[in-house]
Amino acid sequence: MENVTDILRFDKGSLGRYALSRLVHMNYQARVGIMAAGCYGLPQFRLRVFFWGALPSEELPEFPLPNHDVVVRYWPPPEFERNVVAYDEGQPPELEDAVLLTDAISDLPPVTNCESSDEMPYSKPPETEFQKYIRSRNYEMIGPDTRKQEAVLYDHRPHQLFEDDYIRVCQIPRRKGANFRDLPGIVVGDDNVAWRDPDTKPVLLPSGRPMVPEYVFTFEHGKSERPFGRLWWDETMATVVTYPNCHSQVVLHPEQDRVFTVRECARLQGFPDDYRLCGTVKKRYRQVGNAVAIPVAKALGYALGMASQKLIGKEPLMTLPPKFAYSNRL
Template identity: 35%
Template sequence: YGNAPVSWFQKQIRREETILYDHLSKEMNELNLIRCQRIPKRPGADWRDLPEEKVKLSTGQIVDLIPWCLPNTADRHNQWKGLFGRLDWQGNFPTSITDPQPMGKVGMCFHPDQDRIVTVRECARSQGFPDSYKFCGSIQNKHRQIGNAVPPPLAIALGKKLKEAVDAKK
């Protein structure tokens, strides 16, 4: 881990683990990485904070930094709020999804202060999975497992209430 837990949540989620598994981030293509690097490192920053300019890719191709479709369809789509968005250290994940990507409908998938998509483990923690929980398959499959899962704390709460209801009928 590198250092001791700094919060109650971190202590609870780590439990007795000494190794951090699945701290893996999806790769981005070159253009999306450049976009990510240009998104300000502040809460709520998204594509609307990108400068209107062209960038030169390693292939020599020159392209718009802002995807054409975003400003041209923004009025019909709530300004595409959150696309290419950074998460907030003090906030919550807007939702856990099966495929975090910058142009996804949720969109807010960039780490608050690093130029990358949030990792499998960060998404798992957002759902309450302890660090001891291991996911299987590719990064994509792991994200799908997390996004489709019932969060463990919710499953525990539901289980307790169901048990109470069953016990009350006895």
Template identity: 30%
Template sequence: MAHTAIDLFCGAGGLSAGLEMAGFTVLAGNDVFDAAGRTFEQTHPRAKFLPGPIQELSVEHIIEVTGLRPGELTVLAGGPPCQAYSVYNHQRGMHDARASLFREYLRIVDGLRPEWIVMENVTGIYSIANGEAVRAIKSELSALGYTVEDAVLRAEDYGVPQERRRVVFIGNRIGAAISHPKPTHGPGLSEPFTTIRDAIGDLPPRGNGEDLGRVPYLSGEPSAFQRLMRGNATTVEGHRAPTLGKVNMQRLPFIPPGGSWRDIPHDLLPEGMKRAKRSDHTKRYGRMTWDGLACTVLTKCDIHWGAYIHPDQDRAITVREAARLQAFPDWFEFAGSRTEQYVQVGNAVPPLLGKAIGDHLIRLIQERIMVAA
């Protein structure tokens, strides 16, 4: 029997891609972001993209386009927009309208009655009103008949070459045991962490602002991660370096691998950082190290805000490099402007994290079947 999924707040489809890698059939995705919707359509041809605000998405329409009846869907996935919860938003709180979007997700849960639910969000959700958002999610799902467990998953523990923490809620209404996937990568485990070299070391050099279109990979034996990202491809695109201004280009040569704004001569620092404490802004103007992990990929790979400088080239990382650090395969091409592409990459669930969740869900489903037998 096919395992089916629908992805709400799907963005470009990172979670959907991971679920598909695990063997799920993704039937539909919904998002309000037009460029992300075009990416989803291009990269998930078997799924139906349902554009527009979730407030305007009816259960009846989902049923109509998927052919499902209530109770037939295996898993309803979705991560309400995280800005209201994010530790980067100091005005977060339950009063923020975005923080109530999970209630729209619950409305669709109530209408579709999926066997399983998966919700993903940033760790800042725990600090809203001393955990009010988390308690509300679990309480309301319980009222709908779902048992739910939450855990913080680290993307690097599942082969993603990036330090990224996400809260994942897993629940079901069928009485099955609930747990979260165990780490597969890291010290003492079957696989080491995926390094930045493993992730992007096969991508050809770029100058500041340089765009050569579709180009061959560098020669040499690719890493296991690179082979996974390439598939059968021999060339790659989307590998255009952003254009940094003159003063930034003057700063970059002073920053060594693993260095940051502290390595820039005082007279070249931005005015606001000339007064900064050495302990402040730890990631700003950070240069990656080949043997390390990337910092969290955000919706702007802006060197002023994070460690997004290439390990040995004086430039910011490209969309393709950001996508690799999020574990997006190279066949995933992002629609929209370059700014919109960075937003899609940064907002996504890394597909390999999605695959780990999907693989684990299938194990839980199979275990329940064996127990029932």
């Protein structure tokens, strides 16, 4: 079973504790682990809670230890820190480097806010190990003859911004850390609270609305730097969500005036490029954002397979094979 870490935060973790108690009450062996998707080769942190359950006659699967370094973006409730799937502090692991945004999407062709094509050709070859894997996975699994087919990129289109938001996004500088605070007429105090400069006349859009909308000052009491934020090439996303809302999330492309496309979000979740999504653009984002990150599912599947073959010990954690993240043959 998988869920968000909020089940461990709400009401002192009563939801998570109840789920675990029900498994035990039904005579299942049970184990709880908190896993970060970035620890398995993705440029997003994405902390999630997983429950293993097994009958007394079966082997209870272990949780797979990380194989990549990760940029920590947030942490679970302190009382559940011992459930984080990680190496002990005195146990130095040999981890691969953290995967960054540039590792995942730098090879994708540029598109505009108005892009509506569901299919397009690639514009350049893969540049990183991640890109080679995400693009060639189907060839390795199906066979070399598929290389004769012309490679097609699916779902590389963004949620189209309305005119007001598009004008605002075009004013956000193309640099690391840029966000709504770079728009004209904003003052930031020593307490990191942003407000309108009372000595500056507000800039209006063609619609008559202000360039800087009021909600950026009320969101998190004006202390948030996320509205209209650009994610930079050497950074990672906190979590891929079901809708790229630039009003409250850092979802702007580093160098293009738009939110991340469906395909870019799919890559941040580990979906191979040959995995085609269905429905409206909004529904495709939701399919991607609601999914368990593919490398995490793969690692858990490996652990389940080892348990089913009774090839594990009695420890709660296991080590994955070398180069597991980019292997299709286990």
